[in-house]
Amino acid sequence: MTSVHPGVRRTTSPAYRWVVLAMSWAAFTMTSVDRSTWGPASAAVSDSLGVPLAALGVFATGYYLGYVVSNAGGGVLTDWLGPRRVLAVSGAAAGLAMIAFGSSTSIAVGLALQAAVGLFAGVDYAAGLKLISVWFEPGERGLAAGVFMTATSLGTVIANAVVPSLIAASGWGTSYHVFGAVTVGIALLCLLLVRNGSAQTAAGSRAMPDVRPLLRNRDLLLLGLAGFGGLWGTYGFVTWSNTLMVKGSGIDPVHAGLVVVIFASIAIAVKPVVGWVCDRLGLGLRLPVAVLLAYFGVVLLVFGTLDSLTWFLVVAPLLGIGAYAYSPLTAAMTPLLVDSRVAGSAAGGVNAFWQLGSVIVPAAIGPVFAATGSFAAAFAALAAGPLIGAVITLFIRVPADAVRPR
Template sequence: METLRTGAAANACTDTASITETKPPAYRWVVLFVVWIAFLLSYVDRVAWSTVAAPVGHSLGISVALLGAFVTAFYVGYVLANITGGLITDTIGGKRTLVWAMIPLGIATFGFSFTRNLTVGFAVQFVMGIAAGADYSAGVKIITAWFGKDRGRAIGLYSTATSLALVIANAIVPSLATAFSWQTAFRALGAVTFAWAIVCVLLLRDSPLKALSVRISRREIGELVKNRNLVLLAFAGCGALWATVGFGAWGNALMTKQYGIAPVVAGSISALFGVGAVIAKPLLGWGSDLLRGRTKLLAIGVLLCFSAMLLVFAQCSTVLQFYLVAPFLGAVAFGYTPVLIAQVTQASGVKFAGAAAGLTNAVWQSGSAIAPIAVGQVYASTHSFFMALLTLAVGPVCGAVLLIFVNLRKAPAINDSTMRSDSTPAVASN
């Protein structure tokens, strides 16, 4: 039986080699679009609360210190789900994993509209996090299988979903809440998310070829966990996401609480924050493809700029100043993600791209889970806009220091030869 499986995998790899050596399949752009929209909707669902936290939190009787509790609840569930989500992705395939993440996420987002107190909201957001926990690793797995050595630019485009989600959430959710109600906004998001799961069923494919599903052994999981580069990248990303998600959760509320800026205006400022990120991500992802061997330096530079821009933003006090700084802060607050993801897939190889993405993202998102509560406590005790952002700025600096010790020279590079040898067995068939 093992011989048959090996032989079948070898034949599939030969076919993959011929595809790689000829013209890449055009359908990969359709695949990228489908997983991109799925990731965008997932992120809109998770940041929607942040856009209405200040006014709605008051109506629900939630204190300032606990406004970030719902975000933390989401990310606690998200971290737990990521631990197994990547392994599931490498076992049953990205398509099935993504579909089974989107369906319950749509239902839970719709259900959040019935929240009446902190306890219920916390529980529903936790469920939303569990449901969304595998979308990221599934997307990275599918993109790596379809794009191979060109994954940097593809991941750069894929990761713009989180930035554009901030623009959409800040532009639409507060307006819907004002015109109708915040409950209507969440019900609309839930319905659209569920509908896109159906689109994934109809259009998404795991790879250019029908391939064998390979279950990852315990020994291989152990090797991933012990991979020094992956460990360093995991904790570096944790420091970076600490600041990104912490700012996403508190940026609007801080501007509203500290300077009396209207929620709709604060939302438009955060929308510019997202615009800067949308522009920077594909450019930096493309740069990671061009700067092979020097990607680490690019990531370090972006993280240090992120910390610096947080401190610049902390010195702002007028709407005009916030408008001017927001796009530049957004560019570095999200721009590092395609660069780090590309390094993760290089450190793991294509075969374990899903598991590596899931496991590292679980560590990354632990920073996301802690930051909103930590910043809330700092602001509640100091009432200082600067101290809240200084708390966030520490994370990217720590991440940059950890990246200094990453060495990917001996890592399994994702190139044509890699695609021939191990990419196809790693993906499940439709």
Template sequence: MNTRNDIGPIQPDLIRSSVSGGSSTYRWRVLALVWAAFVLSCVDRYAWGTIAAPVGQSLGISVAMLGAFSTAFYFGYATANLAGGPLADLVGGRTALLMAMLPLGAATFCFGYVHTLAAGIAVQILMGLASGADYCAGLKLVNAWFGRDKGRAIGIFATATSISIAAANAVVPALSTLYGWANAFHALGIATAAVGIIAFLGAGRAPKNVSRERLTVAHLKALSCNRDFILLSVAGGAGLWGTIGFVSWANALLTKHFGFAPAVAGSVLTVVGVAAFFSKPLIGWASDLMPRYRRHLAVGCLSTFAVVLLVFGFCSTLTQFYLVAPLLGIAGYGYLAILIAQITNVAGATSAGSAAGISNAFWQLGGAIAPIAVGYTFAGTGSFLYALVVVAVGPVVAAVTLLFMRKDNAAMPRSAAATTAPDHRD
């Protein structure tokens, strides 16, 4: 039976039932595996920020350029997402995941041999390019296995970006202190490749009733003409300007401006990550319960994020930073689960990977530019508050952009039933 989805063209997607309470646990295993792969991918991208101040000084990198490695990664990552999304739709999420994790592990391992700014930028770009399909592949699999509780599943999947902050700040500085920063990146590279292989072997095949329609240029053209998809892409980029701008620089700002030890500054970011970890599935679940108010939830999160960033900028003691950190974790990450769910809803099953990749490319542009903007602001003014004001611009723009959406995108009925057995392809 042919059905028309939100992006325009008629797609022969099968109408699939929503996930029920008595469904198989197989889908949760798939979610756990793609989540683990996403965690390692995010730890790789955040690792430099946790040791940027001391290692950058030893390498002779100026304060203004400490964010250059993060910016290099996100430019590569944003570029690769444009190809990674369609790749996931064409070869399947499981195969695309493996094609991302193996090269990422190799590039992360090689970063341990970097000794100059130019070499570091080059390798970070390669790391970004290698990991471009990871996010798209994961969302492709989640979209295939989950139905009306997709918001909760995506919220859980999205916790990878927050728990990885806690993991990176807790593990990388400690490994660097004990074994040297180069060996820390060697260990991350090996772990990344290993988890990618485990996820590929353990994720199994996609449900039988997932759409088998081939991705065409018409699907991509329909996405490019969809107003809500464009607004969600812009809003996500502005939101990540704030999220990545803060995460990339918070540790270095606390170290440089207030003289905290890297481990102490990292503990503040760990609190942010833990709070974000719990907020994403809860806010995703709330969006499942109130699908027609998803936009309002996202606007509320982003507005709160901007305010809390300014409050954080006025803090001066470790106790104050600890008190504000949980609010940053909740508001600075909770909106992501909502935006991701809406992206997959406007796209439909056939284009889910492409929509995730194209939108994420725009999103990551915000993450790519923000570290440099914050770095130059701090280097030029020496002001902790002004640096946070630059970060806060992003969520303000994101909240305003979402107000122009035509509607909230409720869960679509084409999500795979979890009771379906796997079939012959990814």
């Protein structure tokens, strides 16, 4: 990332950068809430729209298809239009699509709207990181990025804490209406409060990077596969855990939501802490990623053997550590494997590939559970992703001079 443009601090109060971070984080949090709403709402949508259990995952897949597409191009779009405009327009469009989905009575229209929500929500990641690179000094960006990345976990917490109660009180559509309206409101605040910063004016003059070497970068491709396996487990659990606990173990929907809230809450602390520990102790990144992915896969297998609410609540935080601790490390590893001139393109491309795990797993787990009727079999299918990812990570070669304690 480049240094803060000198004009930024001279014309704006230093405290303003925290306003920028807060609005970026709020926008990213709400699109994460929008994404996570499907998990606790899916069973109710199934009953309302008559969607077969095995087909429920297709709705989540529709969302993630749009999300992957916008992740792949999000960095280019942010550089072209500016992060302020991207946050405002994409947030408003995603919120309106959420509201429309909450009133949908058609399976086909619902699938299209889920894809639209994902398409508009997927650019927040690049826009937020762009703003952090402009408004924060290099020594501050670790903290800023750590705070920003808690949005994905907090989104899962909020959705699972609120949606079951909203469904019980007034139906599944209300949750989509409420969260959609809040998303639109935050998008408007971004338009009013966020500034791109003076560095944005120079973005259009940069030459298009040559990304062809990235396609031949063995280690970057392996990192893409490892991260794919990790997200297979993480978002497979987020998408299917509520329904599997309700349908497979007879857990009350509100209690199932509580399990996922505990699971995701742990990540709010884990994400910044694990990166800080690895940096300070000089542990490197490759081995910790492999260990965390293997740990995640094993705990998923254990979770699949449980059949009581008490044990689900006990294991949930242990599962949350594995599900989220690897992600800041895989993100940090990306620029270590490529030339600095194409680090942004590498991050965008690899993140889009990682998200394919989110696209495929929702549609894959439903048929496994429908065919076997087995809670354990469904979680074994989820565990396969991070376990394979752990093995792949061991073959990544990180340059020795890139791994140093700060």
